[in-house]
Amino acid sequence: MSKSKFRTDFKIVRDMEKCIKCQACARVCSNDAHVYDNESNSIISYNDKCVGCHFCEDLCPTGALTIKRNIPEIKFNSHWDSYSVYNIIKQAETGGVLLTGMGNDKPFKEYFDHIVLNASQVTNPSIDPLREPMELKTFIGKKPDKIELKYEPYKLEYNKPELKIINYKISTKMPPQLVLETPIMFSAMSYGSISLNAQKSLAKAATEFGTMWNTGEGGLHEDLKPYSKNVIVQVASGRFGVDIDYLESAAAVEIKIGQGAKPGIGGHLPGEKVDTEVSKTRFIPIGSDAISPAPHHDIYSIEDLKQLIYALKEATRYQKPVGVKIAAVHNIAPIATGAVRAGADFVVIDGMRGGTGAAPTVIRDNVGIPIELAIAVVDQRLRDEGIRQQASLIAAGGFRSSADIIKAIALGVDAVYIGTSALISLGCHLCQKCYTGKCNWGIATQDPYLTKRLNPEIGAKRAYNLLRAWSLEIKEMLGGMGINAIESLRGNREQLRGVGLSELELKLLGIKHAGEAW
Amino acid sequence: MENKNFVTIDANGLHYKVLNEQIRNTLDQKPNIKHIIINNVCGQRYIANGIKKILKITINGTAGNDLSAFMDGPEIVVNGNAQDAIGNTMNSGTIIIKGSAGDILGYGMRGGKIFIKNDVGYRVGIHMKAYKEMFPVIVIGGEAKDFLGEYMAGGLLIVLGLNKKTFPVGDFVGTGMHGGKIFIRTETIDPRILGKEVKSGKLSQEDFVLLNKYMQDYCKIFNLDLDKILKSNFIKLFPYSHRPYGRLYAY
Ligand code: SF4
Ligand code: SF4
Numbered sequence: 001m002s003k004s005k006f007r008t009d010f011k012i013v014r015d016m017e018k019c020i021k022c023q024a025c026a027r028v029c030s031n032d033a034h035v036y037d038n039e040s041n042s043i044i045s046y047n048d049k050c051v052g053c054h055f056c057e058d059l060c061p062t063g064a065l066t067i068k069r070n071i072p073e074i075k076f077n078s079h080w081d082s083y084s085v086y087n088i089i090k091q092a093e094t095g096g097v098l099l100t101g102m103g104n105d106k107p108f109k110e111y112f113d114h115i116v117l118n119a120s121q122v123t124n125p126s127i128d129p130l131r132e133p134m135e136l137k138t139f140i141g142k143k144p145d146k147i148e149l150k151y152e153p154y155k156l157e158y159n160k161p162e163l164k165i166i167n168y169k170i171s172t173k174m175p176p177q178l179v180l181e182t183p184i185m186f187s188a189m190s191y192g193s194i195s196l197n198a199q200k201s202l203a204k205a206a207t208e209f210g211t212m213w214n215t216g217e218g219g220l221h222e223d224l225k226p227y228s229k230n231v232i233v234q235v236a237s238g239r240f241g242v243d244i245d246y247l248e249s250a251a252a253v254e255i256k257i258g259q260g261a262k263p264g265i266g267g268h269l270p271g272e273k274v275d276t277e278v279s280k281t282r283f284i285p286i287g288s289d290a291i292s293p294a295p296h297h298d299i300y301s302i303e304d305l306k307q308l309i310y311a312l313k314e315a316t317r318y319q320k321p322v323g324v325k326i327a328a329v330h331n332i333a334p335i336a337t338g339a340v341r342a343g344a345d346f347v348v349i350d351g352m353r354g355g356t357g358a359a360p361t362v363i364r365d366n367v368g369i370p371i372e373l374a375i376a377v378v379d380q381r382l383r384d385e386g387i388r389q390q391a392s393l394i395a396a397g398g399f400r401s402s403a404d405i406i407k408a409i410a411l412g413v414d415a416v417y418i419g420t421s422a423l424i425s426l427g428c429h430l431c432q433k434c435y436t437g438k439c440n441w442g443i444a445t446q447d448p449y450l451t452k453r454l455n456p457e458i459g460a461k462r463a464y465n466l467l468r469a470w471s472l473e474i475k476e477m478l479g480g481m482g483i484n485a486i487e488s489l490r491g492n493r494e495q496l497r498g499v500g501l502s503e504l505e506l507k508l509l510g511i512k513h514a515g516e517a518w
Numbered sequence: 519m520e521n522k523n524f525v526t527i528d529a530n531g532l533h534y535k536v537l538n539e540q541i542r543n544t545l546d547q548k549p550n551i552k553h554i555i556i557n558n559v560c561g562q563r564y565i566a567n568g569i570k571k572i573l574k575i576t577i578n579g580t581a582g583n584d585l586s587a588f589m590d591g592p593e594i595v596v597n598g599n600a601q602d603a604i605g606n607t608m609n610s611g612t613i614i615i616k617g618s619a620g621d622i623l624g625y626g627m628r629g630g631k632i633f634i635k636n637d638v639g640y641r642v643g644i645h646m647k648a649y650k651e652m653f654p655v656i657v658i659g660g661e662a663k664d665f666l667g668e669y670m671a672g673g674l675l676i677v678l679g680l681n682k683k684t685f686p687v688g689d690f691v692g693t694g695m696h697g698g699k700i701f702i703r704t705e706t707i708d709p710r711i712l713g714k715e716v717k718s719g720k721l722s723q724e725d726f727v728l729l730n731k732y733m734q735d736y737c738k739i740f741n742l743d744l745d746k747i748l749k750s751n752f753i754k755l756f757p758y759s760h761r762p763y764g765r766l767y768a769y
Pocket of ligand 2: 053101102423427428429430431432433434435438439440441442443444
C-alpha cells in the first residue's frame with residue numbers, strides 16, 4: 001500500500017492581487033509551508049505542512065494570506081469522523097503514540113457556560129468600582145484556626161487616670177503568606193517547554209502587577225533571578241534545577257504531583273531541546289533527555305507526601321508556603337484533603353482543560369474531570385472536615401475569561417492559575433503543536449531564530465494588560481453583586497445559579513438552579 | 519581538645535523541629551563552627567536539610583528520614599543506622615553511615631558522596647544525575663534491595679556485597695536507566711534481574727580508575743583491605759540508550 005499523503009488540516013489561501021512577493025511568509029514559517037521558487041519567481045505554499053498558527057497571516061504586510069480550516073471530506077459518518085480515521089492511518093504508518101500540545105479540545109460540557117452570576121437590585125445596592133475601593137488582594141497560605149489577642153498595658157506619657165486605654169495585640173503567629181494584588185497567577189510553564197523570552201514576559205508582568213509566576217519543573221534561569229520575589233518554584237519527580245538556592249530564592253514552593261493535561265503521566269523533555277541555557281537551568285548535560293518519572297518514587301502515600309512537604313519546609317526554615325499541585329481526577333476530594341492534612345499550605349487543582357507542552361493525545365483528551373466540579377467538591381469536602389482554613393485552594397486549567405475566574409472563586413477557590421490564556425496574550429494561536437519545538441510565535445521553542453520574535457518587553461506589557469483587564473472586569477462584576485472585596489465572594493455559591501443542569505450536577509456544584517431565590 | 523571549634527547538642531527527647539532549629543541557630547551564631555556533634559539521636563528527621571556550608575556533623579544514634587535533603591557541602595558521619603530518603607536531592611558533601619540505611623537513599627542526588635558500611639533498602643539511587651563537575655557517588659558495603667538505580671541519569675553506584683552469602687542486589691536493577699553506571703562486586707549476574715534498559719559488561723580502564731578512587735576513600739573510612747576488595751571481579755551495568763523513550767511517538 002502506498003504511504004498516505006499527510007492529511008491537510010489547513011488550506012493556505014493567497015490573494016494574488018494583494019501578494020507583492022516580498023517573501024516574508026517564506027522566510028518566517030518554521031514549518032516550511034511557503035517556499036520561494038527562484039526560477040518562476042513565485043511562492044509555492046504547501047497545505048500539508050501548515051499547522052494553522054496564523055503567524056504568516058498576521059505578518060503579511062498586504063494581508064494577502066488567509067489560513068482556512070480544511071476538513072477532509074470523507075463520506076459522512078457520525079461515528080467514524082475524519083479525525084479518528086486519519087489518526088489510525090498515522091499510527092498504522094508509525095506504530096507510535098500520538099502526541100499533542102495545549103489542553104483537551106474535545107466538546108465536553110463547559111460547566112462555566114451553564115453558570116450565571118448574581119447582581120444587586122433595589123434591596124442591596126450595587127457598588128460602583130470607579131468611586132468605591134474594591135479589594136482584590138488575596139493571601140495564599142495556611143490561616144490560623146483562631147486569632148488570639150494578648151493584653152498589653154499601654155503606657156501613657158502623662159498620668160491621666162481617668163483615661164483608660166485597653167490595648168490588645170494579636171499574639172497568633174501568622175503562617176507565611178503570599179500576597180497577591182489580584183487572584184490570578186501565571187501557571188507553571190518550564191523553561192524548556194517555553195522559551196526564556198516567554199518566561200521572562202510572564203515573570204516581568206507578574207512582578208509589575210504584584211502576582212506570581214511559576215518556574216514549572218525546569219529550574220530558575222539566571223536572567224530571571226530579579227523576578228524571584230514573585231516566583232513559585234516547582235519541585236517535581238525529576239528534581240530538575242532544584243537545589244537549596246533555588247528553594248531559598250523563591251516566594252513559595254510547589255510540589256508537582258500531577259498536571260491536568262496528563263494526569264498520571266510524567267514529563268519528558270527531549271534531548272534536542274536541552275541546549276546550553278536549558279542545561280544550565282536544569283543542571284543536566286546538554287542534549288540529554290530530561291525525564292520526570294510519572295510518580296515521585298519517594299511518594300507512595302499521604303505520609304510520604306507529608307515527608308517531602310516538611311523536608312521542603314525544613315530546608316526553607318518554615319519561611320515560605322509549601323503547596324502541592326494535583327490533577328483533577330475522580331478521587332480529587334479525598335486526595336486534596338490528604339494533601340492539606342499532610343501540611344500543604346496551598347493545594348492546586350489542575351482540571352482537564354489544562355495545557356501542556358507535550359502529552360499523549362489519548363491521555364489529554366480522556367483523563368481527568370472538569371475543573372468546575374473539582375473545585376466544588378474539594379471546597380465542600382474541606383469545609384465538611386473543618387480544615388478549609390488550613391490551606392488555600394488554587395484552580396488551574398483553561399480559564400478563558402474573567403467570568404470563568406470569578407465563577408471559580410465563588411465556587412470556592414482562593415485564586416487561579418492561568419497558562420493558556422497567558423500564552424495567548426503573548427501571541428499563541430492554539431495550533432497545539434508545542435511539542436514540535438517549532439512554535440512560530442517564539443513561545444514553545446528554543447530555536448533562537450524563532451524565540452527572538454517574542455520581545456519580552458512587549459510580551460510583559462501584553463500579559464500585564466490581560467491581568468489588568470480581567471482584574472477590572474472582576475471588580476465590575478463584584479460591584480454589581482454589591483460586594484467590595486474578593487474575600488467575600490470566596491465560596492459564596494449563593495451568587496451562582498445553574499442553567500440547564502441536572503439535579504445531580506447542581507448538587508455537586510453546590511448551587512441552585514436559575515429561578516430559585518435565596 | 520585540640521580545637522574548641524565544635525558544639526555538642528543533646529537530641530534526647532527533642533522533636534525534630536526543635537533539634538533542627540538548634541542546629542540552624544548554632545550555625546547562625548557561630549558562622550565559623552567546624553564541627554557539630556549531636557548525641558542521642560533517635561530517628562529525628564531532616565537533620566542538615568538544606569545546609570549550605572563546609573563543616574562536619576557527627577550524629578550519634580539513628581538518623582531519621584530525609585537526613586541531608588537538599589544539602590550542599592557538609593560532611594555527615596552517622597555512628598549508627600539511618601532511615602529513609604537519606605541525601606534526597608543532595609548537591610554536594612559527604613554522608614558516612616557506619617551501619618545500614620533504609621529506602622530511597624540518594625533520590626535525585628546531583629553531587630556528593632554517600633558511603634554506607636552495611637545494607638540499604640529498596641529504590642536506592644533513583645534518578646541520580648550528574649552535571650558538569652558534579653558527580654554523585656554511592657558506595658554500599660553490603661546489599662541493596664529491588665529497584666536499585668531506577669531512572670538513573672548519571673553518577674555512580676557501587677555495591678560490594680561484603681560478607682554476604684546472597685546476591686548483593688535485588689530485582690529490577692536500573693529500570694528506566696538512561697545514564698550513569700552501576701558497579702557490582704560479583705562474578706556473574708543473572709540478566710533476569712536487570713531492567714530492560716540495562717546491559718552488563720566488564721569495567722573499562724577508565725572505570726577501574728573511578729572504582730579505585732572511590733574504593734580508596736571507602737576503605738580508609740571503614741578500615742577495610744583495599745587490595746583484597748579490588749582483587750574481586752566487578753560487573754558494570756549501564757544503559758543501552760540515553761534516550762529510552764526516543765522512539766515512542768508518531769510524527
Ligand atoms: S506560518 Fe503558520 S499559518 Fe503560516 S503557513 Fe506556516 S504554519 Fe501555516
Ligand atoms: S505555544 Fe506556539 S506551538 Fe503551542 S499552541 Fe501556541 S502557537 Fe502553537
